[in-house]
Amino acid sequence: MSNKAQVLVIDDEPQIRKLLEITLESNGYEVSLAATAKEGIIIAANHPPDAIILDLGLPDESGHEVLIKLREWYINPVIILSVQSNEDDIVKALDNGANDYLVKPFRTGELLARIRSSLRIKISEENNPLITCGEMEFNLSARIVKKNNIIIKLTATEYTLISLMVKNEGKVLTHQYLLREVWGPGYINQSQYLRVFIAQLRKKIENDANHPEYIITESGVGYRFVCKE
Amino acid sequence: MILHFVNNKISKPKQYVFSMLLVLLASAICYVLSSIIDYKVVAFILLVIVSVLAVCFDILPVLLAATISALIWDFFFIPPRFTLHVGTTGDSILLLMYFIIALVNAVLTYKIRQVEKIANEKEQKANTVKLYNTLLNSLSHELRTPIAAIMGATDNLQNNNSNLTPQNRYDLVNEISKASFRLNQQVDNLLNMSRLESGFMQPKNDWCDIQEIIYSVIKRIEENDISQKITVNINPAIPLFKLDKGMLEQIIYNLLNNAVLYTGQNCRIEVIAICYTDLLQIIIEDNGKGFPEEEISNVFDKFYRLKNSKAGGTGLGLSIAKGFAEAMNGSIALENIPTGGARFTIAIPAEVSYLKNFKNE
Known part of the structure; x- marks a missing residue:
């Protein structure tokens, strides 16, 4: 074989x-x-x-x-x-x-x-608490996100959202999935929350929030966290 | 056309009631005035009423009106009055003639209307055929050009391989790539057009980040190595809008693509988004040559291409943009800027959400 x-x-x-x-x-x-x-x-x-x-x-x-x-x-x-x-x-x-x-x-x-x-x-299904991705570093056990070794301050919801996306790096996550996992089943039609928090995260993580390189929009489907290679 | 319209507007039962009422009303007025007008004049008045009804209504209500008015005239007006009996031979002939004229009137008008209907249908069919012909002409050119490029390039790569320099090979592959991109774009255009033509396009509204949409469309446009510079002017505090993201993207893409295709090197293109209460306005302007004033009213027409416009483009892009804007209850307007260049203004009414500007948590 x-x-x-x-x-x-x-x-x-x-x-x-x-x-x-x-x-x-x-x-x-x-x-x-x-x-x-x-x-x-x-x-x-x-x-x-x-x-x-x-x-x-x-x-x-x-x-x-x-x-x-x-x-x-x-x-x-x-x-x-x-x-x-x-x-x-x-x-x-x-x-x-x-x-x-x-x-x-x-x-x-x-x-x-x-x-x-x-x-x-x-x-990488087995839990790997430390994920590095270009200039980003995610420590999932300590709940810390660093960019160029500087800690980025995130709110609890922002952290839940980004950690979910990072754990599924490269995979597209649908709007409904993200809303359900982060906000709960009652929120699956509240896409405005997702839009707002994605925009906030981009401002904090991306070098240019208008030209995102990490958090990619999949039009009409969802979002994808991408590791620059 | 007008006859057709009036005819369709009033329902059949109403037509019966209406024609009866009109005949009765006219007879009543004539009856009141019967001391000063001759009964022969009454015949003409009733005939006019029946003729007017024939223009507007279906054949059966008109025939009814003709019969009733003949009877009324006979009973109330022809001496001896208040009997159906007709006194003189002359009056008998008059009554018969009245009845015949009224009937002929009704039947003739009905026939004319039918002929008109057939002519209308023929005209519509001719229009459809014309549309298809334009479509086919445009298609065979717009699809065959990239297909010719792909076939020519692959033939060269397959048969003439030893004579090709690496640069030649690279260029040929590049041509194939460009051609397939163009083909894909044309197919998108056609699919969008047929979606619009089908007439039941429902916008799928969801919350949209306008800034994100505009930047992502610009990124797609810029992937084709354009020579123009695109700038964006949006207030970062612009709210979220609830509208169909796919349609909005397509509108912006088509307008930007148009600007990129038809403005010269190093022109400047600016995208501006403004929020009015419940209205999203997007302005796309360039400092190119603008549009010839006399053609501005036509640019959104299907398959319309400016006179002397260069090759490429199907004449579908702007009409799709307009169709999508209208499907979202919005509008697109084009004007020339006094200092040179064209300005497209898109206005789309939409629910807004300022959630974005609240400090989260």
């Missing part, structure tokens, strides 16, 4: 399969391909891959159904591909247990970054 990470691609379009195969293989992944939902589930069950790239628009079954079936037993990352930027579809898939998403047409760099961060989250 090689130690390359294995990625299963489930997509009915031969061109996309070919493109993903070349891109992933040339970047050190082992790739298996499936053209239908049925085929994909069989391959995933026989040789559980380290990550799955799943197209939402499959001919025999909706990608949402496949995702739900996979999530009954499959715990590794699933990244979904969606053709149109249909945000509701994406949010639904994320709620159903997808780890991340890509909208066709996507850039290769984006694809690789998503796979890398999904696989990294899987590895």
Whole structure:
């Protein structure tokens, strides 16, 4: 067995399969391909891959159904591909247990970054209290955030929000998820709180709050904390 | 067109009631005045009423009015009065003629209206066909140009590989990349256009940070290595607005993209956002050449392109911006700045939240 990470691609379009195969293989992944939902589930069950790239628009079954079936037993990352930027579809898939998403047409760099961060989250699941990220340092046990070694003063809510995002570094977190986790289930429609606190955090953390590099907005879906590499 | 409109405005039962009332009213007035006007004049007055009804109403209420008015005329006015009996042969002929003229009136007007309706439908169909033709012309050019670039570049890379310098290869790949970006943009334009054309576009309103939206659109625009300088002027205390973020982004993107495409090198583009009570105003102005005054009223029309405008662009960008603004109950206006350049003013009514300016916790 090689130690390359294995990625299963489930997509009915031969061109996309070919493109993903070349891109992933040339970047050190082992790739298996499936053209239908049925085929994909069989391959995933026989040789559980380290990550799955799943197209939402499959001919025999909706990608949402496949995702739900996979999530009954499959715990590794699933990244979904969606053709149109249909945000509701994406949010639904994320709620159903997808780890991340890509909208066709996507850039290769984006694809690789998503796979890398999904696989990294899987590895660093065990609690690591100290996370450094460029000029930022997060000490999750002491609840301290530093930028260039200077402590940044955060309110309790700001800290809860940023620590949640940092723990899921690279992964998109939906508005509803953030509102529920930070403010509670009664607040999932109060998106103005999220807007305000994200703006506050950007002022404190980013070098230029108008050109954020850490806290990235995923339009219509949520936010993503990104570590500059 | 007018006939059609009036006809559709009043419901059928009302048409019956209304035509009956009008005939009765006219007869009553004539009856009161019967001492001073001749019964033959009454016939003409009633005929006028029936003709007017024929212009406005459907055929059945008019036929009813014609019949009733003939009977009324016979009973109340033709001597001997208060009988249906007609005294002289002349009066019999008059009554018959009255009845025929009234009926012909009703039927003819109805026929004219039907012909008009068919003509209208034909015109509408012709307009649709014209729209499709413009669309297809524009499409075949706008989609084929990038496709030609991609096919040409890939052919070169596949067949002519040994003669290409590394710089050539790099340039060809670059052309493919540019072409695919352009194709993607055109597809977005078309999808947006068809969303607008479908007529049921509902804005999905949510709280928006205007500053964030404007900066993120500018970032997307600046990714294409533009030569112009874009500056932003927003009061940091601007409240959150509840509106459709995707639509607003698209409006700003289309206007900025337009400014970038059609202003010269090193021009300055400024984006200003102002909050009035429950109204968001965004101004995008440049110091380029501005628009020819006589064409300003047309620039938001679908597929309209300025005379002598350079290649690229479908003539859809500004009409989509306008359509989206209107879908949010807002508006877009264009004017030339006296000192040179164009100014687009977007105004969108929206709920605001000043939560942003409270000290948190």
